Amino acid sequence: MTAPTTTSGAPAATASDALAARETLRLCTAGSVDDGKSTFVGRLLHDTKSVLADQLAAVERTSADRGFEGLDLSLLVDGLRAEREQGITIDVAYRYFATDKRTFILADTPGHVQYTRNTVTGMSTSQVVVLLVDARNGVVEQTVRHLTVAKLLGVRTVILAVNKIDLVGYSEETFNEIKAEFDAKAAELGIEDPHVVPISALKGDNVAEPSAETPWYAGPTVLELLETIPVNHGRADDLDFRFNIQVVLREHASDYRAYAGRVNAGAISVGDEILAPHGRTTSVAGIDTSDGPVDSARAGDSIALRLADEIDLTRGDLLAAGTRPENVREFHATVVGLTEKVLRAGQAVKLRYGTAFVRARVASVDRVLDLDGPAGDNTAPEAVALNEIAHVTIQTADELPVEDYAARGAVGNFLLVDQSSGNTLAAGLVGTRLR
CATH class of the missing domain: 2.40.30.10 (Translation factors)
Known part of the structure; x- marks a missing residue:
């Protein structure tokens, strides 16, 4: 059987090709205790069919044993024993799910003030933050704290999910009051791309599917936003080349010397000029990887740089290109x-x-x-x-x-x-x- 081709004779794109080419969005959930983050994440996993049948069966049994009406979707997320016993999220848990349009890496972070350090960790690699608030409480101190941290860490897009909207009778007035307060705080902090969505993670309203209970809300669901927000790669490629030396590699038999580490920012090619500490300058003689030599490397690549000149360098030194950072x-x-x-x-x-x-x-x-x-x-x-x-x-x-x-x-x-x-x-x- 031959592969399908286009009229020009080139292989035709297949559905599997389209799936393989999907972009990945990294996101993070945040909010106060009992705002429903675990249930929200469980709802996303459930409604995107990212839950195995045996996992779902186990949740059904446990929910019934606890007298829970329907599915307690938070059980899909709170995996630590201490989390299940206390009913709170303690550690950062990374979840993976996908739709036809995009794949996702989600960091589910704690809401307790004492675990803010974990929230900072989760946000530090995220492109989007989904910030949950309880519709009965609105914007609270922890909401502002998380919004401030998101701004500090360079997160451009924040989605405020006004959860438990069912517990205030799907009130448009309550939603508008919360939205106005959030929009004012986001503008004050300079958040570039804020969105506000009324949801019920428990019932599924406006998480993955539009809700008939909120006819006054004509905006996208949370999942629609996650599928359409442009993926922000952090623009590390747009910065000048920066490379912190982790290990100095020496092989005396062959006189091999290279400097191993990860490219923090920018890109580098063989022959490019390198700015070394103490005002010294050299050039790239070679770039080695675990798969062999390459001609160039970019932000995120782990490489070993060979330099044209012998320079006394050690772990912690910075190699740069373009502009020289000021010491x-x-x-x-x-x-x-x-x-x-x-x-x-x-x-x-x-x-x-x-x-x-x-x-x-x-x-x-x-x-x-x-x-x-x-x-x-x-x-x-x-x-x-x-x-x-x-x-x-x-x-x-x-x-x-x-x-x-x-x-x-x-x-x-x-x-x-x-x-x-x-x-x-x-x-x-x-x-x-x-x-």
């Missing part, structure tokens, strides 16, 4: 507190930037953002507590080629680490400022 010992940044141990002005820490790990100091905590608004920001703080977002000034013992945060972490992100325990105290974004 500094002091910079401004925004940080998110990730532990109960506060981050104080004057505190000595370790700073991880790329593959570099250097001694540093929190020179000052300049401002802690007030996410509630009415009280005003704390412009004379002494410390950054768990989950707080603050503007700080960092000083480092050694010069670092830091750059403003861009392309969802391609450049400009760092961690502050406790010197004694080794625990991560805060995640930071160079140069980022809000309000």
Whole structure:
């Protein structure tokens, strides 16, 4: 049997070709406790037929045993024993599903304030955030916190899913009030592409299928938005070449020397000029991969670079092309507190930037953002507590080629680490400022 061809003689595109060519969208769910995130994710998996028959049968049995009317779709998501017992999401859970138009990687994040660090992790690689609120409560502090983090991390598209709309009688007035408050906050933060959808994850209203219960809403379902929002690849390819050395590879028998790592941003080809530390310049003599030599590499590729000149380089050094990053010992940044141990002005820490790990100091905590608004920001703080977002000034013992945060972490992100325990105290974004 021969493959179908077009009139020009070229092989005709098949349905399998179309499926294989689908783009992948990375998204993240966020919201407060009991806003229904797990049920929402379970509804997406169920309605896109991404649940195996035995999984569905197990959910049916467990739902019946608990006296639940219908299916408790949250059981498809909350996999940890502690999550099932408490009825809350604790860890970031990655789910995979697909439709005819697109494939999806979904990070389901916790709603508890104490797990905000996990939410930051989930958002950091996402192109879209689906932010859930309970229609009975509307926009709350945790909603604003998650919206602020999304903006800081460069997420352009946020979908506000006003969940449990059935519990307020599918009230258009309630929905409009929540939408107005959210739109105002999104505009204040500079969110580029906000959407608001009334849903009931439990009943399936406007999640994957339009609801007859909301005739006053003529917009798309959440799934329709996810299928049609342009996939944002983070534009890391549009930045200048950046490559942090992870390992120096040496083979004395053959005199092989290369520098292994992952391309953070931009692209590089054999023969291109390379900007090395301390003002040195060389060129690319070769690019090696696990599959053999290649002529070029781009953002996301793991490679080993061979250089034309012997230069004393080590782990943590940055190789660049295009513009040369400025080496500094002091910079401004925004940080998110990730532990109960506060981050104080004057505190000595370790700073991880790329593959570099250097001694540093929190020179000052300049401002802690007030996410509630009415009280005003704390412009004379002494410390950054768990989950707080603050503007700080960092000083480092050694010069670092830091750059403003861009392309969802391609450049400009760092961690502050406790010197004694080794625990991560805060995640930071160079140069980022809000309000």
